[in-house]
Amino acid sequence: MNIQQDNLTILRMFAAVMVLYGHSFEFLGMTHPLFAQSTTFGPLGVNIFFSISGYLVIQSWESDPNLYRFWVRRILRIFPALTVCILLTIFLIGPINTKYSYWDYFKNEYTWGYLSNIYLYITFYLPGVFAENRVPNNVNGSLWSLPVEFSMYLILPILSFFGKMKNNLIAILILSILLSIFWAFQTTTMLVFYRTDMRQIAMCGVYFFMGACFHTFKIKKYFNLSYVLIIFVIWLSLSRWSVAFALSSWFCIPFIALAFGVSNENILSKYVKNDYSYGIYIYAFPIQQTIASIYPNINIYNYLIISILSTLLLAYASWHLIEKQFLKFKPKKFVSI
Secondary structure, three states, X not given: OOHXXXXXXXXXXXXXXXXXXXXXXXXXXXXXXXXXXOEEHHHHHHHHHHHHHHHHHHHHHHHOOOHHHXXXXXXXXXXXXXXXXXXXXXXXXHHHHEOOOHHHHHHOHHHHHHHHHHHOOOOOOOOOEOOOOOOOOOOOHHHHHHHHHHHHHHHHHHHOOOOOHHHHHHHHHHHHHHHHHHHHOOOOOOOEEOOEEHHHHHHHHHHXXXXXXXXXXXXXXXXXXXXXXXXXXXXHHOOOOHHHHHHHHHHHHHHHHHHHHOOOOOOOHHHOOOOOHHHHHHHHHHHHHHHHHHOOOOOHHXXXXXXXXXXXXXXXXXXXXXXXXXXXXXXXXXXXX
């Protein structure tokens, strides 16, 4: 990987750890720390994820605008590691943490229903698992974002078939913003399709398509320290007004994050050449719930150390044994001679 790809890898891993950090306080029944006294760290990490994803996925499509090869690449990136995670959860994490006998656990229809997560039909419940935790009956809450992410993979290439991609990206970004402001932010009632809250597609779509627009409109030329500092200061100055801070986050988070991600500095990236971000993201929640179940009164510092190290170990195995191996099968662009 080049320096910029390495930096984006570091940034994704950092965002995954932010999600882990944000969840920790809820699992231990503690008050969430706030960034700029306005937002918790979990959603902040997810928003960084979507910003990076939009920036990179649009490049993947532009380099090879073939629907079949595009979706095969996306499928290989998500589903092999997810499948192993779901199977480990059912056959290892579940039996360790259920309050039921092994027989009752494995004969329960909801145990096998958990397999639906493999095809992004999300369920968080396994019989008797984490039933007495502070966040009860939720085995892997982080999975909610995967169908939202995959919906972006479905939408993005379709845009190219209806006029100019640049115009369509602006249109879908504006649509996501308007739906967020006038619908998603205004109601607490979920609109559920395929076990996914459609409000999240609008809200996360703003960050995804903002990232895509940053690449398409070559905002990279403004990614320098001066602009980052100016935007960061302006953004923090708006933190006293929650609405203004939230709205400005749609631009500021992608800009600040991607400015680091595409920089030519390799201070950190030279030490990390593998992408453990996805493994961290999909394993952190059940690992943290397991630790909280075994040690409900553990202090936050020990909890974070054990959680991070345990999750990194599984993420390391996931990357080297599963993700990296399946990515070797990514289809290559056919070039006629």
